[in-house]
Amino acid sequence: MKIELIGLLTIALGMATFFAPVHRAFSIMVFSTLFGAGAAFSLPGLGGASVLVPSLFLVFYALRMFLAHGEGPIIASLAPPRAGFWLLLLTAYAVASAFFLPRLMEDVTETMTVQRLAGSRSSIGLIPLTPSTNNITQAFYALGGLACFAVTFAYLRMAGSAMRLVNAMLVLAAANLAFAVLDVVTYYAGAADIFDYVRTANYALLTGSEKAGFKRISGTFSEASAFAGYTSVLFAFLGSLWLDRVRSFLTGVMATVLLAALVLSTSATGIAALAAVILFLGLRSAGSSIRKSALGRPAFLAGTVLAVPLGTLLILLVAPDLVESMTSYLNEILFSKLESQSGRERFMWNAVAYQVFIDTGGWGAGLGSARASSYLLVLLSNIGVLGTALFAIFIGSILLPRAGSENGIDLDAKIVRACKAGIIAGLSEAFISGTVYDLGLLFYLLAGTIAVLHRRVAQEARTPEPPMTEASGLAPLGGSGS
Numbered sequence: 001m002k003i004e005l006i007g008l009l010t011i012a013l014g015m016a017t018f019f020a021p022v023h024r025a026f027s028i029m030v031f032s033t034l035f036g037a038g039a040a041f042s043l044p045g046l047g048g049a050s051v052l053v054p055s056l057f058l059v060f061y062a063l064r065m066f067l068a069h070g071e072g073p074i075i076a077s078l079a080p081p082r083a084g085f086w087l088l089l090l091t092a093y094a095v096a097s098a099f100f101l102p103r104l105m106e107d108v109t110e111t112m113t114v115q116r117l118a119g120s121r122s123s124i125g126l127i128p129l130t131p132s133t134n135n136i137t138q139a140f141y142a143l144g145g146l147a148c149f150a151v152t153f154a155y156l157r158m159a160g161s162a163m164r165l166v167n168a169m170l171v172l173a174a175a176n177l178a179f180a181v182l183d184v185v186t187y188y189a190g191a192a193d194i195f196d197y198v199r200t201a202n203y204a205l206l207t208g209s210e211k212a213g214f215k216r217i218s219g220t221f222s223e224a225s226a227f228a229g230y231t232s233v234l235f236a237f238l239g240s241l242w243l244d245r246v247r248s249f250l251t252g253v254m255a256t257v258l259l260a261a262l263v264l265s266t267s268a269t270g271i272a273a274l275a276a277v278i279l280f281l282g283l284r285s286a287g288s289s290i291r292k293s294a295l296g297r298p299a300f301l302a303g304t305v306l307a308v309p310l311g312t313l314l315i316l317l318v319a320p321d322l323v324e325s326m327t328s329y330l331n332e333i334l335f336s337k338l339e340s341q342s343g344r345e346r347f348m349w350n351a352v353a354y355q356v357f358i359d360t361g362g363w364g365a366g367l368g369s370a371r372a373s374s375y376l377l378v379l380l381s382n383i384g385v386l387g388t389a390l391f392a393i394f395i396g397s398i399l400l401p402r403a404g405s406e407n408g409i410d411l412d413a414k415i416v417r418a419c420k421a422g423i424i425a426g427l428s429e430a431f432i433s434g435t436v437y438d439l440g441l442l443f444y445l446l447a448g449t450i451a452v453l454h455r456r457v458a459q460e461a462r463t464p465e466p467p468m469t470e471a472s473g474l475a476p477l478g479g480s481g482s
Helices: 005-017 022-032 054-070 072-076 083-104 133-158 163-189 192-198 224-243 250-264 268-290 296-316 318-336 340-360 375-399 410-432 441-462
Strands: 038-043 049-052 110-117 121-128
Touching: 005 022, 005 038, 005 054, 022 054, 022 133, 022 163, 022 441, 038 054, 049 054, 049 133, 054 072, 054 133, 072 133, 083 133, 083 375, 083 441, 110 340, 133 441, 163 192, 163 224, 163 250, 163 410, 224 250, 224 268, 224 410, 224 441, 250 268, 250 441, 268 410, 340 375, 375 410, 375 441, 410 441
Parallel strands: none
Antiparallel strands: 038 049, 110 121
16 A cells, blocks of 8 residues: 555544544535545555545544544434435445446446556546446445535535535635646646645546646646536536525635636536526526525626626627637637547547446446446446436435525525535536536535535424514513503
């Protein structure tokens, strides 16, 4: 086992949480998701597979919550008919598929998968379906997602205010932006190797490329698209809070700077996810305006609708050369994407994944056996129709409106909306270019938060209002009031 410096720091932080308030473990867990390309250590026995920093800290996070509150709240998060129950079924089926389907379907088809080579190197190639170390690593990632969901549910149910998530996400956004700036500065200063301490995973690192004359921002991640996908989640979460007037100045400033970072990342995936998020937030804001709700910033929405065509017309009249430059930029990062080598390669991955789904009779090749470039095809080629259906039910139980949770003006309802915006951003990015089953622990932190706040809203809806008494300045029903 090869342990990295960042792994030693993670272990030290994890041990320190046992001597600190339980809230500290939650905040560090949120922050640790930033290191998406940071391997704490590698496992030679699994072909040099990387154990990422968030996955390692998850162990300390779960132990700290267990010592503080026991197993009861964790188990309760998985009870039917809650969302956690469907995630439990999905994870159990996915893990079982990782161990059984590659053996039952061996040599039935060919799959596009990661092949681990000597010297901790890896490559992606088309090989006959057979059991591999990817089945084991993806099974552990799936179990980690379930654990993160359940422990987050338990923490917020027993000890945590949902406002702690807001504070943690603000810090996370600031750190993400700081690393983005450092990525660009160190690249042009010739000191990019500084990031070798945080990009330690056994992945292909595409961190030194340029697009349309810009350095493609990758931050702490392995490539620009991973940075953009992660940043889109932060933007959606904080943008939603800004619309709902939660810490308006901070959330507004952070959302604006994150938006700029997304555009400058020159990632087609990020731009597409951003478009989906803006459409979602715009429709939600428009709905609030129609209902004449205090939420949604209708004046801002109306101003934006008017400003876009007027601003476009002004640019056309004043700076036609700028329009030509922007057209060239958009053509390079978006419209010519399918004609690039990367675009053709990813199209081939999807074609192979669909053929795997057909060849296995809709059962899939088993979790970790196939790679695609769209999350829908990842699901179908790995866990088949049944697994995809379970995933859809889980997502539906998280995203579908609950009584009082969508239109309420209390803080919990606002944070529910923000978490849903973040999940929609994550899913948009994944369905555009997701390559593996794992959606990242930040996704499950947000999902666990929604699940517990849904439960809290439902309890409040069932709690009868206290009768009005003279203490509140009103006489009880039937009283004289004197």
